[in-house]
Structure formats: structure tokens, C-alpha cells
Amino acid sequence: MNATLKTSATRPGVEAIAAKGWLAAHKWLFLRRSSQVGILLLFLVGPWFGIWIVKGNLNFSYTLNFLPLTDPYVILQSLLARQVPEKLALIGVTIVVLFYLLVGGRAYCSWVCPVNLLTDFAYWLRVRLGLKGSAHISRPTRYWMLGMTLVAAAVTGSIAWEMVNPVSMMHRGLIFGLGLAWAVLLAVFLFDLFVMRHGWCGHLCPVGAFYSLIGRYTLTRIKLPAREACNDCMDCFAVCPEPQVIRPALKAIDGTPPVILESNCTNCGRCIDVCSKDVFAFGTRFNKVVNSVEPVTGVPQAAPK
Amino acid sequence: MDNENKPSAAARRQFLADTARMACGVGLLGLGVGLYARHAKALPPAAIRPPGALPETEFSAACIRCGLCVRDCPFDILHLAKPEEPMSTGTPYFVARQLPCEMCEDIPCVKACPTGALDHSLKDINKSKMGLAVLVDQETCLNFLGLRCDICYRVCPVIDKAITLDRQVNVRTGRHTHFIPVVHSDHCTGCGKCEKACPTEVASIKVFPLYMAKGQLSSHYRLGWVEKEKAGGSLGSAGCRAPVQHARGHEI
Ligand code: SF4
Ligand code: SF4
Ligand code: SF4
Ligand code: SF4
Ligand code: SF4
Numbered sequence: 370m371n372a373t374l375k376t377s378a379t380r381p382g383v384e385a386i387a388a389k390g391w392l393a394a395h396k397w398l399f400l401r402r403s404s405q406v407g408i409l410l411l412f413l414v415g416p417w418f419g420i421w422i423v424k425g426n427l428n429f430s431y432t433l434n435f436l437p438l439t440d441p442y443v444i445l446q447s448l449l450a451r452q453v454p455e456k457l458a459l460i461g462v463t464i465v466v467l468f469y470l471l472v473g474g475r476a477y478c479s480w481v482c483p484v485n486l487l488t489d490f491a492y493w494l495r496v497r498l499g500l501k502g503s504a505h506i507s508r509p510t511r512y513w514m515l516g517m518t519l520v521a522a523a524v525t526g527s528i529a530w531e532m533v534n535p536v537s538m539m540h541r542g543l544i545f546g547l548g549l550a551w552a553v554l555l556a557v558f559l560f561d562l563f564v565m566r567h568g569w570c571g572h573l574c575p576v577g578a579f580y581s582l583i584g585r586y587t588l589t590r591i592k593l594p595a596r597e598a599c600n601d602c603m604d605c606f607a608v609c610p611e612p613q614v615i616r617p618a619l620k621a622i623d624g625t626p627p628v629i630l631e632s633n634c635t636n637c638g639r640c641i642d643v644c645s646k647d648v649f650a651f652g653t654r655f656n657k658v659v660n661s662v663e664p665v666t667g668v669p670q671a672a673p674k
Numbered sequence: 675m676d677n678e679n680k681p682s683a684a685a686r687r688q689f690l691a692d693t694a695r696m697a698c699g700v701g702l703l704g705l706g707v708g709l710y711a712r713h714a715k716a717l718p719p720a721a722i723r724p725p726g727a728l729p730e731t732e733f734s735a736a737c738i739r740c741g742l743c744v745r746d747c748p749f750d751i752l753h754l755a756k757p758e759e760p761m762s763t764g765t766p767y768f769v770a771r772q773l774p775c776e777m778c779e780d781i782p783c784v785k786a787c788p789t790g791a792l793d794h795s796l797k798d799i800n801k802s803k804m805g806l807a808v809l810v811d812q813e814t815c816l817n818f819l820g821l822r823c824d825i826c827y828r829v830c831p832v833i834d835k836a837i838t839l840d841r842q843v844n845v846r847t848g849r850h851t852h853f854i855p856v857v858h859s860d861h862c863t864g865c866g867k868c869e870k871a872c873p874t875e876v877a878s879i880k881v882f883p884l885y886m887a888k889g890q891l892s893s894h895y896r897l898g899w900v901e902k903e904k905a906g907g908s909l910g911s912a913g914c915r916a917p918v919q920h921a922r923g924h925e926i
Binding site: 415421424425426428429430431437439440443447450451452454455457458461506507510513514516517518520521522524525526527528529530531532533537538541542544545546547548549550552553 | 692696697700701703704707708710711712731732734735736737738739740741742744745746753754756757758759762763764786787788789790791794
């Protein structure tokens with residue numbers, strides 16, 4: 370047990386690699402990075418090579434002059450600033466909302482948003498450099514940020530947050546020209562690296578907060594069909610960008626069913642990769658059954674802690 | 675009961691303090707964002723919005739900074755504002771002196787706009803009001819100096835309506851005529867072709883956003899001759915046009 374704790378303390382995932390092999394222990398991470406980079410490339414082959422598959426950016430994109438996709442958050446701000454968009458933008462909103470209702474609200478964060486590449490890198494570097502201290506801001510701060518951006522839109526009568534939003538600044542910047550946006554992105558990176566662990570995406574970003582609201586009702590969720598197999602290696606907590614979402618479902622706290630219903634789980638799947646006991650798997654929010662017989666109370670699991 | 679209450683009271687105080695701190699921080703940030711957004715609402719003089727753009731105050735609420743207009747402009751004249759540029763980040767504009775609007779008949783930029791920030795009710799490009807040309811410098815305009823440059827007049831897509839050449843006596847020589855370029859706001863689209871083409875080192879005719887270029891009479895002003903024409907056409911035109919032509923005849 371001690372030896373287990375030591376190895377996993379040095380590098381989470383070592384056990385999983387030993388148990389499943391490197392590839393299987395990085396499957397979802399690999400797919401996720403492919404998705405993030407692939408989506409960015411789809412936007413970039415237009416301006417780079419003149420191959421126009423997707424036009425626009427994450428606020429609104431038009432794929433093959435056929436599929437409109439609109440960011441519902443920016444449209445909400447526009448509505449609060451008292452402008453009703455045309456039909457095409459509204460169709461795009463409907464498609465996007467339905468899509469994220471299916472795949473998980475904050476799947477936007479882990480599978481699409483380009484800033485995630487940056488903040489994940491900052492976190493990776495933070496661990497590598499052994500940087501320990503972290504400022505304290507509570508995680509719900511992001512909902513205050515979200516509220517602030519909505520109030521700002523209503524009061525100024527403009528989509529005020531778009532002036533500073535690092536998410537659209539990065540995506541639009543990479544496609545249409547960065548300008549000084551790199552400074553904003555560097556600030557986010559340094560903040561995450563030196564000031565606060567998972568600082569931007571885990572505590573402050575109102576875009577992520579908005580998508581987490583969709584996440585309350587999403588179909589795809591992480592289920593824990595084998596939670597009784599957990600050997601407390603803590604690797605999933607170490608890799609999860611929102612570790613607080615795991616505990617209730619893993620430890621069956623207050624009879625929580627074996628599925629992560631917390632809306633801030635980003636459906637990144639890293640916990641699946643990193644668990645040597647295959648506790649986690651993708652499922653739906655209705656996966657409330659555990660594979661083997663297990664007392665649903667969960668008291669025996671939680672008690673030793 | 676007491677024992678349980680004490681830590682929870684302390685925790686509650688801590689929670690309230692944390693919440694207050696957070697609310698203040700986020701509030702200040704919001705104030706900053708709001709002021710920044712307000713500040714950026716006025717369009718800088720050199721930036722012209724694409725055809726059909728809503729008035730600036732509505733535009734910054736309607737445009738979602740997607741760049742579809744930029745992509746569908748066949749002449750590639752539009753840019754999305756970078757953060758360091760003095761207008762709403764990510765909104766589209768063009769700089770006439772660099773590349774003016776070619777006034778495409780089918781107005782692809784407007785068609786591409788998914789939100790209507792570029793107003794879809796604009797069907798005739800000649801009716802667009804991107805800005806207004808102003809002959810800003812009479813001291814450098816070659817026609818004012820007595821030459822027959824006429825370039826702005828000739829390149830204007832709405833020639834003879836948006837720009838006319840009005841003849842005046844060249845008092846300096848006493849024998850020649852000035853052909854003074856005059857812009858008419860009811861026909862000028864603000865495309866900027868005149869500014870682009872003006873051969874002086876710095877353009878002598880420039881396009882500005884409407885709010886900068888256009889004056890407005892007080893609402894109680896009535897122009898006698900217009901009122902007359904409204905009341906009974908024939909009398910009005912007789913009373914108003916004859917003297918003007920007469921005066922011109924004198925000048926030539
Ligand atoms: S929290 Fe914000 S910046 Fe981070 S991945 Fe999600 S949308 Fe992107
Ligand atoms: S619980 Fe798993 S899927 Fe959800 S955010 Fe954490 S690591 Fe990712
Ligand atoms: S009218 Fe044509 S040239 Fe002018 S901005 Fe639109 S697409 Fe570009
Ligand atoms: S297409 Fe419309 S919404 Fe998009 S950037 Fe242009 S004006 Fe704004
Ligand atoms: S901006 Fe110049 S060229 Fe364009 S319509 Fe007006 S006067 Fe003519």
C-alpha cells in the first residue's frame with residue numbers, strides 16, 4: 370500500500386500504464402488532443418491553404434456553407450444587450466445546445482476550447498517543476514464571473530466580455546490574426562502556472578461556467594461501474610481538472626449513484642485512462658447500477674477515510 | 675448544540691468574508707470591462723464598418739465577432755479588430771485608404787452575416803451608408819488649387835450623384851474655373867474609393883464614420899424654399915432655382 374502511494378505520488382498513471390499498457394492508459398487523452406487540434410485545424414486550413422471547410426470561429430461557424438454553429442453564450446449576451454439575431458444564428462444556437470446536451474456541457478472545455486491546451490500545459494509544467502503553492506479562490510467564483518459578464522452586457526448594451534474573453538481571443542486570434550491577444554493568453558498561462566492550480570478553467574472562466582449549466586442536464590456522463598475496486602491510489606484526483614466532482618460518486622457519499630452528475634465534470638475521460646482498476650467508463654446519466662453487489666449506502670467505503 | 679454551532683459560525687463568517695471578497699473582486703473586474711466597453715463604443719475616424727452595419731451602439735451588441743463577413747468579401751478588404759485597436763475587439767472594419775469597399779452588387783458581406791449586425795434589409799448597395807466622404811483639405815485638393823485632377827469624381831461609383839464638380843471662378847487668375855468636388859450625403863455610400871484614389875500624399879478627401887462627418891440642423895429649423903416646394907411645387911422651383919442658375923452664369 371505504501372509503495373503504491375509512493376509511485377503514484379511521483380507520477381499519476383504509472384500503475385495504469387503497468388496494468389493496461391501505455392496506449393490504453395492514454396486513449397482518451399490522445400483522442401481529446403486530436404479533437405482539440407483537429408477542430409482548430411479545420412478552421413485553419415481555410416486561411417492557410419484556401420480549403421474552406423469551416424468559416425468563422427467558435428462564436429459562429431459555417432461548415433461547408435451548410436451547417437451553422439453558434440455559441441449560445443455570446444448570443445445570450447447579445448440578447449441581454451437587446452439585439453435579436455437573425456434566423457441563421459438562432460438555428461446554430463439550437464444545434465449547439467442540443468449537441469452539448471448529448472455529449473456533456475463542459476465537453477466544450479475538454480474537447481473543443483483552445484485555451485484548454487494552454488491551461489493543461491501550464492498544469493503539466495506546474496507539476497513537472499514541482500510548484501506547490503496555490504492562491505485560494507473558490508470554484509463557484511466562475512458563476513459570479515458569468516453573472517458579471519451578463520450584467521455588463523445588459524448595462525453597456527454591448528457584448529462587453531468579448532473585448533477581453535481569452536477563449537474567443539485565442540481562437541479568433543489564431544484564425545484572423547493575434548495582435549496583442551498573445552499578452553492576454555500569456556497572462557492566463559502564467560496565472561495558471563505560478564499563481565493558481567487550475568486557476569483559469571477551474572475557477573474563473575465564465576465560458577466554462579456557462580457550459581457547465583448546460584452540463585446539468587447532459588446525457589453523457591462518467592459512470593463508475595466498478596467503484597468498489599478502487600484501491601485509493603488517488604490518481605484520478607491527481608489528473609482531474611475538477612477533482613471535487615469525483616468524490617461523491619466514487620465514495621458513494623450520501624448514497625450518490627455510481628455516475629458523476631456534477632456539471633463541472635468536463636467529460637475529458639482522463640480518469641478512465643489513469644485508473645488501473647477500470648473504475649470509470651463513459652456512460653449516461655442514467656447508469657445508476659454498479660456491476661457487482663455493493664451496499665448502496667457506501668458507508669464502509671467512506672468510513673476508513 | 676453550542677459545540678456544534680461554534681465552528682459553523684466561524685465557518686459561516688469565513689464563508690461570508692470569502693464571498694464578499696470574491697464579489698468585490700468580480701465586481702471591480704466587471705466595472706473595468708464595462709468602462710472599457712463604453713470607451714470602445716465610439717468608432718475611430720479611420721475605421722469604416724462594412725455595408726449595412728447597424729448604428730454603432732447597436733452594432734456592438736449585435737455583432738458576434740465571427741468574421742463571416744470578412745471571409746465572404748471577395749476583395750478581402752475587411753479585418754477583425756485586434757485587442758490593441760481602439761474599437762470593440764473582434765468587430766469588422768476596413769480602412770478606405772488601404773482598400774476601399776468595391777460595392778459588390780450582391781453584397782456578399784451582408785448576406786454572410788448570421789446575426790443581422792449587417793442589416794439584411796439592405797438590398798441595394800447604392801443605398802448603403804458606411805460613412806460619408808468629406809473634402810477635408812481645400813489647401814491640398816488639386817481641384818481647389820485650380821488643376822483638373824477630378825480623380826475622386828471619376829472613381830466614384832455613384833458619380834454625379836455622390837460627388838459633383840461645382841464650378842466657381844478662379845479668383846487668383848481671374849480667367850479660369852475651379853471645379854470644386856462637392857459630396858452629397860444623400861447619395862454617398864462611404865465606400866472610400868475617392869479617398870483611396872486621391873493622389874495627394876495624404877488624402878485630401880476622406881471617408882469618416884457618419885457620426886463624425888454629418889452635421890444636423892436643429893429640429894425647429896425650416897428651410898423656406900423646401901417648405902415652399904412642399905406646399906406647391908411650381909412656385910417653389912421657380913422661386914428657388916432661377917437665382918442659383920443665374921448666379922452660376924455670372925461666375926463662369
Ligand atoms: S473553462 Fe473556459 S477557457 Fe477553460 S476550457 Fe472551458 S471554456 Fe475554455
Ligand atoms: S471526473 Fe474524469 S472526466 Fe470528469 S473532469 Fe475529472 S478526469 Fe475528466
Ligand atoms: S460590398 Fe463587397 S467589397 Fe464591400 S465590404 Fe461587402 S463584400 Fe467587401
Ligand atoms: S458577419 Fe456579422 S456578426 Fe459576424 S463579424 Fe461580420 S458583422 Fe459581425
Ligand atoms: S465615398 Fe467617395 S467614392 Fe464612395 S460614394 Fe462617397 S463620394 Fe463616391
